Amino acid sequence: MTSWRDVEAGAPEFAARVRALFDAHRHKTIATLRADGSPRISGIETAFDDGELTFGSMSGARKGADLRRDPRFALHSATVDPVDGQEAQWPGEAKIAGRAIASGEITEGPSGDLFRADVAEVVHTHLNPQATLLVVEWWTPAQGHRTVERE
Template identity: 80%
Template sequence: MTAWRDVRAAEPEFADRVRRLFDAHRHKTIATLRADGAPRISGIEVVFADGELTFGSMAHARKGADLRRDPRFALHSATVDPVDGAEAQWPGEAKISGRAVLAAPGPDDTSGSDRFQADIAEVVHTHLNAEATLLVVEWWTPGQGLRRVERE
């Protein structure tokens, strides 16, 4: 299992940039798979703590049912538009995908909610280069480390 601490240990500067994007706004989105295989997008909050990336689902929610049936997920940070004339300052957006591992509820949790830990397969940061002339995509995977491409 690849935890957030593993990403941070391998590429601390990259991991810190990604985390800042996730921490910048409370609400993110998560993609899960419905029983019929169709995608589902839901709002979600995530927590980076103790080297783990965790998130939850309210009791009887469809997103939790999706993840218990098929643990594949994709998380997306909040998206903000670049400011006209200051595109080079746009922080970009971040994505994390992997598998959701059902975690034991906390000792005081009687809500029946689901809590998941992320088994991370890929982390992505998309942003502009310093001149704001190229789109930069950086991505990290456990097997291949950090890679980068620039596109017009």
């Protein structure tokens, strides 16, 4: 099991940038797998709590049923467009993929299921300081932090 705490320990500056992108907006998008294997995209809220990335599913929601059946997920931060002429200031977008581990009932707000992330991959896509190259950074438990630049 790889927790968010492990990402922070392995690549602290990278993890801080990714977390800032997830914390910048309330609503994110999660991809789960339906019973027939096709993808489902749903809105979701997330939290970083005591070294864990957590998220919930309201009682009876399809995404919760998807995750209980097949725990694989891909989570995407909110996406904002770069401002024309200020592309170098664009913060980029972040993605986290892994497996959802059922962690009991939601204790605050509407009833539902709480999940914590077993993190398999974290990605931050942004532009270089000159805004001339796309920079893709990613972290995995096995290979740590890596970066590639693309035209």
